Amino acid sequence: MSLPSKQQIPVVVLAxxxxxxxxTVLNHLLRHSGGTRIGAIVNDFGAIEIDAMTIAGQVDSTVSLGNGCLCCAVDASELDVFLERLTRPTTRLDVIVIEASGLAEPQELVRMILASENPRIVYGGLVEVVDAAEFDATRLRHPELDRHLAIADLVVLNKADRVGEAELGRTRDTLAGLCEGTAVIPASYGRVAPELFFDCRPKAETVGQLSFEDLCADDGDDHRDHLHTEYESLSFTAEEPMDPRRLMGFLDGRPVGLYRIKGHVHFGAADPHNRYAVHAVGRFLRFYPQPWGRAEERLSRLVFIGSGIDTGRLRQELADCRETTPQDAADEHGMWGVLRYVRDQEA
Ligand SMILES: Nc1nc2c(ncn2[C@@H]2O[C@H](COP(=O)(O)OP(=O)(O)OP(=O)(O)O)[C@@H](O)[C@H]2O)c(=O)[nH]1
Known part of the structure; x- marks a missing residue:
């Protein structure tokens, strides 16, 4: 099994x-990127507020934005070419967001990313933006919307400002039926916390890993405050190895409001050689095994971000996932559930 390199960049699809x-969502992310270097791939530059940022330079149809973001226009056939360009080490991007065209089948794009032979990217999940005011009419005109929603990892219910509480609630109920178990985040003018999509710091480590102290630190910058007021976060550290079966039981049954999980897990004797980086956006979950550093402390560190979550209960449930008896470690098939979420295991 090839291990993901330290340079792998998550690619998030925005459909x-x-x-x-x-x-609007993409502009919000670009404007609130903080120290995160975002590569954006869009169908045309027209609507991206490039003027609002200082354009530092332009190469072919790739535009460098002053805040470290990159933007390029693409049609599907060119996707690999642009991914190659955006993942060159010189770009130092932390995340790539692809805005799918309004009529595209998102699963095609997802399939292309998963099939890409570019070793520097890793699929980061599908976010579906829904117009709260036009929801019923759009479903009538485009019945395929239901199919798109069913495969989304996270749904942004945008234009919440255009509907009343009752209608918003009704749409949320409908969405809960269409995309069971997927987090639905109401938003106005695309204002969603970037932390829900990707790590918001220049990363020193690989995807899904911590910048742990950074994430937990409240340094008073704007979107961090925003996150703290609207969302709860929970950080969990354990020196005892985690029991893979129990942890998978916890993850498979995680509450819908838990939008984002990142960090790494120590499975002890179940795999003494690797630590398992975790990256989850909504229902999307992946593990990335990586060899432990020689002097690296063997422990699990996880960060959870969500809304309406019972952090005390989650903390207890996580504590219960720790190995407590030597018999726990003797379960030779214990890792199977974890390996289902390691990319090379997906056939
Ligand atoms: N009232 C309201 N208007 C919004 C909101 N979000 C976006 N808009 C407006 O809706 C229009 C469409 O927004 P876009 O962000 O261009 O939508 P899009 O999905 O990228 O559109 P296409 O690229 O054409 O598929 C614009 O005029 C936005 O200003 C919102 O939350 N509330």
């Missing part, structure tokens, strides 16, 4: 029907 607010 949604025409006019649902994809570009």
């Amino acid at each position: 949604g029907f025409l006019g649902s607010g994809k570009t």
Whole structure:
């Protein structure tokens, strides 16, 4: 099994029907990227507020934005070419967001990313933007919307400002039926916390890993405050190895409001050679085994971000996932559940 390199960049797909607010969400992410270097791939530059940022330079159809973000126009056939360009080490990107065209089938794009032979990328999940005011009408015109929602890892219910509480609640109920178990985040003008999509710090380590102290630190910068007021976060550290079966039981049954999980897990004797980086956005979950550093402390460190979550209960459930008896470690098939979420195991 090839291990992901330290340079792997998560690629998040932002999909949604025409006019649902994809570009608005993307602009919000770019504007609130903090220290995160975002590569954006869009269908045309028209709607991206490039003027609002200082354009540092332009190479072919790739535009470098002053805040470290990159932007390029692409049609699907060119995707690999642009991914190659955006993943060159000189770009030092932390994440790539692809805005799908309003009429595209998002699963095609997801398939292309998963099939890409570019070793520097890793699929980071599908976010579907929905127009709260046009939801019923869009479903009537485009019944395929239900299919798109069913495969989304996270749903942004945008334009919440255009509907009343009752209608918003009704749409949320419908969405809960269409994409069971997927977090639905109401938003106005695409204002969602970037932390829900990707790590918001220049990363010193690989995807899904910590910048742990950074994430937990409240340094008073704007979107961090925003996160703290709207979302709860929980950090968990354990020196005892985690029992793979129990942890998978916890992850498979995680509450819908738990949008984001990152960190790494120590499985002890179940795999003494590797630590398992975790990356989850909504229902999307992946593990990335990586060899432990020689002097690296063997422990698990995880960060959870969500809304309406019972952090005390989650902490207890996580504590219960620790190995407590030597018999726990003797379960030779214990890792199977984890390996289902390691990319090379997906056939
Ligand atoms: N009232 C309201 N208008 C919004 C909101 N989000 C976006 N809009 C407006 O809706 C229109 C469409 O938004 P875009 O972000 O361009 O939508 P899009 O999904 O990128 O559109 P396409 O690229 O055409 O598929 C724009 O005029 C936005 O200003 C919102 O939350 N509330």
